[in-house]
Amino acid sequence: xxxxxxxxxxxxxxxxxxxxxxxxxxxxxxxxxxxxxxxxxxxxxxxxxxxxxxxxxxxxxxxxxxxxxxxxxxxxxxxxxxxxxxxxxxxxxxxxxxxxxxxxxxxxxxxxxxxxxxxxxxxxxxxxxxxxxxxxxxxxxxxxxxxxxxxxxxxxxxxxxxxxxxxxxxxxxxxxxxxxxxxxxxxxxxxxxxxxxxxxxxxxxxxxxxxxxxxxxxxxxxxxxx
Amino acid sequence: xxxxxxxxxxxxxxxxxxxxxxxxxxxxxxxxxxxxxxxxxxxxxxxxxxxxxxxxxxxxxxxxxxxxxxxxxxxxxxxxxxxxxxxxxxxxxxxxxxxxxxxxxxxxxxxxxx
Numbered sequence: 001x002x003x004x005x006x007x008x009x010x011x012x013x014x015x016x017x018x019x020x021x022x023x024x025x026x027x028x029x030x031x032x033x034x035x036x037x038x039x040x041x042x043x044x045x046x047x048x049x050x051x052x053x054x055x056x057x058x059x060x061x062x063x064x065x066x067x068x069x070x071x072x073x074x075x076x077x078x079x080x081x082x083x084x085x086x087x088x089x090x091x092x093x094x095x096x097x098x099x100x101x102x103x104x105x106x107x108x109x110x111x112x113x114x115x116x117x118x119x120x121x122x123x124x125x126x127x128x129x130x131x132x133x134x135x136x137x138x139x140x141x142x143x144x145x146x147x148x149x150x151x152x153x154x155x156x157x158x159x160x161x162x163x164x165x166x167x168x169x170x171x172x173x174x175x176x177x178x179x180x181x182x183x184x185x186x187x188x189x190x191x192x193x194x195x196x197x198x199x200x201x202x203x204x205x206x207x208x209x210x211x212x213x214x215x216x217x218x219x220x221x222x223x224x225x226x
Numbered sequence: 227x228x229x230x231x232x233x234x235x236x237x238x239x240x241x242x243x244x245x246x247x248x249x250x251x252x253x254x255x256x257x258x259x260x261x262x263x264x265x266x267x268x269x270x271x272x273x274x275x276x277x278x279x280x281x282x283x284x285x286x287x288x289x290x291x292x293x294x295x296x297x298x299x300x301x302x303x304x305x306x307x308x309x310x311x312x313x314x315x316x317x318x319x320x321x322x323x324x325x326x327x328x329x330x331x332x333x334x335x336x337x338x339x340x
Contacts, residue, residue, distance in 0.1 A: 055331055061323060222309070
């Protein structure tokens with residue numbers, strides 16, 4: 001039987017002082033174990049996060065989103081997490097969808113659940129971003145061998161069994177592709193569930209540039225060589 | 227013998243001996259490769275006409291072209307090796323940063339209160 005205490009929500013945050021408060025305000029009202037990893041922010045992200053009832057870890061220097069998530073995951077695992085949910089700090093995910101995301105893991109049928117914006121709903125996505133994501137999706141399907149409908153979606157849930165085996169080596173954005181590789185390599189049972197992603201001006205201005213996908217691709221390919 | 231040859235043949239030979247010494251100590255085949263590169267360098271600098279002979283066999287044309295191509299390939303390969311080493315150092319830094327962060331969680335205002 002799953003205890004709600006054993007569900008950990010991991011948030012990687014870098015210079016998110018303007019948005020982290022709103023996200024934590026909502027999450028803390030429903031979940032007890034929230035881990036915020038401040039990735040060496042130059043603003044007061046950690047200071048704001050510690051005002052909420054959550055665990056706040058601070059990287060003493062910027063290491064990237066992949067590194068931050070792995071830090072949060074390792075911390076949650078050491079504290080006895082059974083299910084870990086990764087959630088973005090910029091408010092583009094809907095916390096009401098967390099129960100749907102963790103349900104297949106809670107009932108023991110899956111080890112990894114990926115959120116899919118293309119099965120669910122995606123609001124205000126720019127056309128160019130959509131095409132970049134489709135390109136990434138074709139590439140990810142080819143490299144990972146998984147039948148996916150979305151890629152590079154930061155909203156996902158992982159079982160204890162999965163996170164004990166997965167070790168992210170990609171410190172920066174290419175970690176998202178690494179998750180799929182691990183699932184394929186370890187033959188972990190996985191599922192996609194529909195989720196809602198909301199792009200607003202704030203998300204688009206501070207988030208990843210679509211052109212950055214070329215850099216992500218380069219980092220991902222290079223690491224596969226060694 | 228040209229001044230260039232007088233300077234560089236012993237230098238390349240020295241590199242080859244040094245790399246071969248490391249290969250014998252560590253059984254690292256990468257260093258055996260370096261030793262071979264050094265030895266080839268010493269031979270080709272000492273007898274430049276040999277490069278024309280090898281180039282003809284490989285269908286490149288001139289010996290100097292062959293040397294340029296090999297130099298470019300070697301440069302790219304050594305650059306990649308350096309990049310990999312850099313990435314591994316980065317990974318180790320991340321591990322350190324992670325452990326420091328996990329061992330020192332940020333205190334909540336209640337925990338800080340006297």
